[in-house]
Amino acid sequence: MSQATIGGRNQALNRAAILATLTLILFLTSLIPPSPTGYAAAFPGQNGKFVVTIDTSGSWDLDTFELYVITENASGKNLKRLTYNSEFDFYPAWSTDGKKIAFSRRSQAGNYDIYVMDANGKNQKNLTNTPTIDEVVPAWSPDGQKFAVSSCPNGDFDFDAEEYNCLEIYVMDADGSNKMRLTDDNGQEDYGPTWSPDGQKIAFGTNRDGNREIYVMDADGNNETNLTNHPADDGFFAPYWSPNGEKIAFTTDRDGNWEIYVMNADGSNQTRLTNNDSSDSIPVWSADGQKIAFKTNRDGGNWEIYVMDTVGGNQTRLTNTELQVRILDWQSLGNKKN
Known part of the structure; x- marks a missing residue:
């Protein structure tokens, strides 16, 4: 056999070996689970914007509740309206990458569904679209692949009348599919x-x-x-995890009015952060873990956003608007820059 023939055969074998190696590498790479798409507001990162539910009528007319985005140094010029309709839009939640917002919407027919839209309010999509079932209060999973929601299987949820005892906790995929029930309390409220x-x-x-x-x-x-484990009302508003997962902020009326507390993730060391005669509620952690934002009516009855340190110090008014802020969430930008 000639030297040229041997050389050609060796080159062919080398190419085959390289191709097999590359194929193996690609196969093994496909087995590695995808990394998270980002972080929700409760997860580490740089602080982004607020998304808020605002009562544009100021008189608790639910059909005038609309969603806005507002920056941390908010004033009138920093408010940007996202939804324009005669339906009840509430409980907004930032996606894990900060590019989308999930929220609850009550239609004119009285049905509650989970919607998602781009961060600028465009491309609004009904994820659940279940006329006989109500879904509210979406929460993104850390990897952005799922939602936890509160749902009434019989469709009897009534926000106006505070009829919440049909609510149970479900998990579903981020596109609204594969809904799975987690709690079953026979007419008790899980929310x-x-x-x-x-x-x-x-x-x-x-x-x-x-x-x-x-x-x-x-x-x-x-x-x-x-x-x-307290005789007061501690669970009317959703709890909120700190970015490192070590603490939970919550609202309680154990002191005679709504105040903000923080506890360790195991329930120990329950500590009061706010202390005034007005109502403070709906605490949300900043993505950098340094602040907690909340809503309060301490300035004469109008509901505004305040920010404080995580131990309750330096309570500072963030918004100053005639519009009523009802619900808020704080965006995380992950490790990206603004």
């Missing part, structure tokens, strides 16, 4: 689920013990545990 930053736990409010408490459970619905 306001929020994921822990590591995706292993879900905290929520419930009245299964005769009053509203904050509970936590595994992400598959197992090992439900009462965290607050």
